[in-house]
Amino acid sequence: MVCVVGHKNPDTDSICSAIVMAYFLDATPGRQGELNPETKYVLEKFGVPEPKYVDSAKGRELVLVDHADPSQTFSDLDKGELVCIIDHHKNGITTSKPILHISKPLGSTATVIAEFYFNNGMHLLGAKNKELTPQMAGLLLAAILSDTVVFRSPTTTEVDKEMAEKLAKIAGIDDIEAFGKELLKAKSVVAKKPAAEMLTTDYKEFDMNGRKVGIGQVEVVDFSDVEPKVDELLRVMKEKQEKEGYELIVFAITDVLNKGSKVLVVGNREAFEKAFNTKLDEKGTTYLEGVMSRKKQLVPPLEEYFKKV
Numbered sequence: 529m530v531c532v533v534g535h536k537n538p539d540t541d542s543i544c545s546a547i548v549m550a551y552f553l554d555a556t557p558g559r560q561g562e563l564n565p566e567t568k569y570v571l572e573k574f575g576v577p578e579p580k581y582v583d584s585a586k587g588r589e590l591v592l593v594d595h596a597d598p599s600q601t602f603s604d605l606d607k608g609e610l611v612c613i614i615d616h617h618k619n620g621i622t623t624s625k626p627i628l629h630i631s632k633p634l635g636s637t638a639t640v641i642a643e644f645y646f647n648n649g650m651h652l653l654g655a656k657n658k659e660l661t662p663q664m665a666g667l668l669l670a671a672i673l674s675d676t677v678v679f680r681s682p683t684t685t686e687v688d689k690e691m692a693e694k695l696a697k698i699a700g701i702d703d704i705e706a707f708g709k710e711l712l713k714a715k716s717v718v719a720k721k722p723a724a725e726m727l728t729t730d731y732k733e734f735d736m737n738g739r740k741v742g743i744g745q746v747e748v749v750d751f752s753d754v755e756p757k758v759d760e761l762l763r764v765m766k767e768k769q770e771k772e773g774y775e776l777i778v779f780a781i782t783d784v785l786n787k788g789s790k791v792l793v794v795g796n797r798e799a800f801e802k803a804f805n806t807k808l809d810e811k812g813t814t815y816l817e818g819v820m821s822r823k824k825q826l827v828p829p830l831e832e833y834f835k836k837v
């Protein structure tokens with residue numbers, strides 16, 4: 529049986545894209561970690577069960593969605609059989625055999641899937657001839673809204689908006705913006721959680737030229753929820769950095785309405801300052817105007833920097 533699975537510390541795009549692709553492939557959806565509150569809210573809303581937890585690639589045929597980075601997936605990936613990747617990130621996985629790899633610079637993996645569906649191209653992904661049900665359309669819509677922060681992130685494309693409109697019609701959702709606000713509200717629950725949980729809820733690890741870098745993010749509608757926790761967050765980050773051998777850990781508290789991030793940095797602070805041409809305060813924090821996307825705005829300058837040192 530083929531297993532369709534998104535990245536570790538799954539977000540709504542990873543989970544919903546896995547469920548929908550599993551539906552089309554007659555496969556089993558999986559998850560590599562606990563669901564965040566937003567994703568739980570979405571699955572409940574559309575009455576879809578949580579995918580099963582999968583901790584190993586061994587003996588499995590795998591379709592990976594929403595990631596193509598070895599540090600964000602099974603450590604024993606080579607023990608499974610990777611058949612396909614559907615994604616919207618840059619590729620970091622090498623395979624010994626050719627595989628089907630679809631990656632498009634769109635706002636979410638769900639957008640990539642929706643685009644194939646509406647262009648009658650699902651068979652190109654090896655999928656069965658099936659209709660998108662209102663339930664499945666709702667999951668894809670939620671994933672697009674989540675990844676693009678309701679079209680506010682600079683990763684948003686026209687295709688994301690176009691697909692969201694089409695999906696909303698099938699899902700029976702009249703007001704996309706209002707549905708998006710529901711998601712933001714469910715997501716912002718994370719900001720009220722203890723620092724350690726907040727740090728790891730939406731957290732990705734990267735290998736940057738041999739250096740282990742972690743980047744976490746929380747999206748808030750109101751900074752004041754998180755402000756009192758900054759010191760505790762920095763302490764938890766420092767602990768994690770030392771214990772797990774990170775060169776650098778960055779945590780972005782993203783204000784989705786004012787479009788900017790307060791960034792907390794531990795470890796090689798000089799690397800961060802040089803990469804972003806900024807100064808951190810004594811604590812190791814700064815505000816980056818206009819920065820909302822980890823993939824587009826936080827990862828590239830750091831990778832660029834570590835390439836040179």
Ligand SMILES: [Mn+2]
Nearest residue numbers: 541594636637
């Ligand atoms: Mn995604």
